Amino acid sequence: MLDDFLVRAALAGVGTAIAAGLLGCFVVWRRMAYFGDATAHAAVLGVALALGFGTSITFGVVIVALAMAVLIHGLSGQGAAIDTILGVLSHGALALGLVAVTMIPGQRIDLDAYLFGDVLSVTRFDLAIIWGGSAVVAAVLWWHWSAMLTATLSPELAYAAGINPRREQLVLTLLLAGVVAVAIKVVGALLITALLIIPAATARGFARTPERMALLSVGVGVLAALGGLRFALIFDTPVGPSVICMAAALFGVGTVGAKLRA
């Protein structure tokens, strides 16, 4: 079954949608979209470094995304508004990655695969990374769910209950790096944030509790992944952007639907 590239692509899409759908809720609730961008863009630099040092690309992506996650977590503790610094880091890392890749001698790799995703070429090994990473993200979220939700509602309430909200934020930021590593093959570095935000935003109108929203968000993500893949096969369009288009379309339908229902 796994010999079929379409089956592998579908499984990759579903695995990614699970991790992104769950974590995406926190990204929306905490307004961390910029964090997602910075971490995802840093992954391109990770690809370049991995090629330069001849290590595995997944390894390079994870290391650089984690480093970026820790860096922005540290900066966010300074208290000042960090939007601008995040913008500099995010686009600086992206540009540096794009430049660095061209400077690697003898390498002419197709960077498009990492910018926009290349889900039709995922290998069994990629699948293992995607589902393994997704399982880790889901498990950590399960374990930390209550604490993270409390810290998201109010850092003071968290402190009063013996929860350290800074630690919860660090965990979330590290999980973002994990989702980036999982999703880069599927939708590419440029559209990872979209996969985090759009399914969660679509689910919002139909949920009464945070948990319901998270599950719905996963559902929307899976639907977008499979629908986008199908669309791409029929119309011969790139898969990653097609998945995001499908998610955006679901958001549009969902928003109108929620309005009509209300």
Place this chain on the structure above:
Amino acid sequence: MSLISAKNIDFSHGGQRVLQGVSLSLEPGEIVTIVGPNGSGKSTMLRLLIGALKPQKGSVTRKPGLRVGYVPQKLYIDPTLPITVERFLNLPHRVAAKDAAAALETAGVPGVGQRQMSQLSGGQFQRVLLARAILGKPDVLMLDEATQGLDQPGSASFYRQIESVRRDLGCAVLMVSHELHVVMSASDRVICLNGHVCCEGTPEVVSVAPAYRELFGTGTGGALALYRHEHDHGHDHDHDHHHPKHEAAE
């Protein structure tokens, strides 16, 4: 032993000294109110006591195993986060449905469990925060300007609720407020703070203390009576409409 005590606290923020040499302690069962003008370090003091901030000098000692019920100044819930009152009461720890219902009853908002937090009026919202705080059977209830945004009958009725909660649970209460006339008469002890402890004592003692009068003028002395003669109108119980306060809060 005291539930919480702070010794010689110094705290600076952004190069600005907020608190200097502040000591205070809270005994079981007493209601203590910290009053002071804006920027006097009242909320900072409370955050130091719950451990959200660390003092640069001095120490905060909590009784081992102390359970704190905290009612924040305001709670901004992002509109993208759907949450029912019942779910909110279950954070961070699950509670039995009947305990949650009882806590809502004690806090004066029975039966709102299935409502969205965003649909509550200002007074209901603060009472739900109170319900959540008392669910953990706290040894001490801490309230940070908990009646901001409520009108005067609303906050007077909220503070009467606090007194009745204290009677029911026997917990100590530490409040921070600038609404002197409403809170002071409900307190066993008042601490007047302005970067340091200006004066301390029963409401009657503090309200005539020179340091207090210097900070707040003499006009508020007569306002103590205002609270005592107020009657319970129960104004803010039945408001069903969406209250814009929380969206405007951030």
